[in-house]
Amino acid sequence: MLEALSQAVAAQLDNQVFTGGLALGAFGVAGAAALRLLPSLLRFIVEAWFITTLTVDSRSPLFESLVAWFxxxxxxxxxRRLTAARVPQGEAEALRLSPGQGSHFLYEGGMLLWVERSVGVGNAGMSSSGRQPVETITLRALSRNRAMLTNLLRTADRQFGGRDPDCIAVHMVESYGEWSGRTTIRRRPLSSVFLADGVGEALLEDARTFLAGEAWYSARGIPWRRGYLLYGPPGTGKTSLIRALASELDLDLSIVNLASDRLDDQQLCALLGTAPARSVLLFEDIDAVFRDRDAETAGRGITFSGLLNAIDGVMSQEGHLLVMTTNHLDRLDPALIRPGRIDRRQEIGLATGEQIARMFQAFYPDRGGLAGAFVAAVGGRALAPAVLQGHFLQHRSDPDEAVRTAARLTARPR
Structure with missing residues (x-):
């Protein structure tokens, strides 16, 4: 049978009509494939040689500046295709309309600009269910000179990306393990945080010395990083102090939730290596995440050794202040807070008489003379500033009632 089949094929190949048709068919298939690929090939050549492209996504601080410029x-x-958003405007908010998703063609600087706005998902090794939307703006210009697009971006940043003098930026970690676009919070003066005399000022001076000392660290081959540990009971103002320090130093806040099971060791290292410049890296309530080395088996996404490696790692950016907070200093593993990782520890304790008096005077400036009576009514007890603040807010229009009910206050937030 095989021999017969072989003879039949050989006979057909000797047939000029058959072989000619076979060749023509093959040529047709190849030609059709080439025609289908031709538009893609031409587009590739044009984009590679004649078009400059610039992409900015919503995880970049430049994104909001570009949207505002747009x-x-x-x-x-x-x-006719718009996107609406609320944006800060003084003490209130305003409605901002900008071109929405899709392609837009406009003239800028005498040149046609193709702007494409789209929404996708971040990619940090997470499953698709763990990703969050990431918006992208892509600028294309028919020019081999990229100066037009870079100048446009600089203009947008200069006109719309200036730091709000009344706010500081806050960066959070998205659920897929990347830094989010920044939000803003009001600046807080250090004088609004009621600490023991000199505590806040000493920390502020220490941080300023560090930030001005890059050359000093470099000359001695020391990584330009500084770590702080703030410890004390709940409600004593640790987080408020960090916000005030960032405000006074004109730094952003970059907050990492180490308890998230969506983060792993590799992602934490990447986060610290790409943390926003000029920011305070904040690990809050570190005792709730790692009490000791046994936390290695706690089933969390980040291991204890992974945290230590991330803090020490060569990928970690320099020039940052690393701040950890804890309510329980005794629960922390010594390896986590040794010198080199934590350079300065500061207790933030309960408010005593002088602090309590200052808080009373700040809330009731017209009745500051009652501060002594309030301290006496407290009975010499130390109280958490959060407890005092809640009490003063409850009686903000009646300082006499605040004094009369002072004896009922508990030392710490319930």
Whole structure:
């Protein structure tokens, strides 16, 4: 049978009509495939040689500046496909309209600009269910000179990316393990945090010395990093102090939730290596995550050794202040808070007489003379500032009632 089949094939190949048709068919298939690929090939050649592309996504601090520039462009007045957002405007908020998702063509600087706005998902090794939307703006210009797009981005950042003098930026870690776009919170003066005399000022001076000492660290081959541990009972103002220090130093806040089971050791190292510049890296309530080395088997996404490696790692950016807080200093493993990781420890304790008097005077400036009576009514007890603040807010229009009910206060938040 095989021999017969072989003879039949040989006979067909000797047939010029059959072989000619076979060749023509093969040529047709190849030609059709080439025609299908031609548009993609031409687009690749044009984009590679004649078009400059710049992409910014919503995880970048530049994204909001670019959106604001886009919203202010004359094209937006005639655009029919828009996106609405609320943005801060003084003490209130305003409605901002900007061109929405899809492609937009506009003129800028005498050149046609193709702007594409789209939404995708972040990619940090998480499953698709763990990812969050990431918005992207892609700018394309028909030019081999990239100066136009880089100048446009610098203009947007200069006009719309300036730091709000009344706010500081806060960066959080998204559930897929990447830094989010920044939000803002009001600055807080150090004088609004009622600490023992000199505590806040000493920490502020220490941080300023560190930030000004890059050359000093470099000359001695020491990593330019500084770690602080704030410890004390709940409600004593540890987080408020960190916010005030960031405000006074004009730094951002970058907050990492180490208890998240969506983060692993590798992602934590990457986060510390890509942390926003000029920011305070904050690990709150570190005792709730790692009490000791047994936490290695606690089933969390980040291991104790992984945390130590991330803090010490060569990938960690320099020039940051690392701040940890804890309610229970005795629960922390000594390896976590040794010198080199934590350079300065500061207890933030309960408020005593002088602090309590200052808080009373701040809440009731017209009745400051009652501060002594309030301290006496407290009976010499030390109280958490959070407890005092709640009490003063409850009686903010009646300082006499605040004094009369002072004896009922408990030392710490319930």
């Amino acid at each position: 919203a202010a462009h004359p094209y937006t007045a005639r655009c």
